[in-house]
Amino acid sequence: MQIRLSKTKLVILTVLSLLLEGCSISDWYNGYYAERTAVIKGQKDRNAFYDAESAQMKELRKNNDAYCTELAEKPENREARAGYPNGVFNTPMYDGCMKDRGTPTYEAYMSMQAKKRRAERRAQGEIVPENQ
Numbered sequence: 001m002q003i004r005l006s007k008t009k010l011v012i013l014t015v016l017s018l019l020l021e022g023c024s025i026s027d028w029y030n031g032y033y034a035e036r037t038a039v040i041k042g043q044k045d046r047n048a049f050y051d052a053e054s055a056q057m058k059e060l061r062k063n064n065d066a067y068c069t070e071l072a073e074k075p076e077n078r079e080a081r082a083g084y085p086n087g088v089f090n091t092p093m094y095d096g097c098m099k100d101r102g103t104p105t106y107e108a109y110m111s112m113q114a115k116k117r118r119a120e121r122r123a124q125g126e127i128v129p130e131n132q
Helices: 001-020 025-051 057-073 091-100 106-123
Strands: 077-082 085-087
Touching: 025 106, 057 091, 057 106
Parallel strands: none
Antiparallel strands: 077 085
């Protein structure tokens, strides 16, 4: 009777240890959870940026988007990439066009804000790497 009870406990202990080693909480938290949380925060920030615009700005963005998309989609403006015989959409041209016409994309806006923060920190005497 003692041997059978100890075998059952050993099997349960072995199964539990394998389960806990296989999916540790730190891997889950630092991997899946952290990535999902960052994506959700980014989407909220992006939506807040576009929702905060006035009606005139939204109309201007709509017109600029149509113009810049057409410009970046032209065959002569497409970017050449391996595996794509007709090229791909020219995203840098689109972002630059939107920025030049006064309606920067969320990503371009955040990049401009980061440049301003780096410039302010340099003006205060901090040593700031270029791509931080």
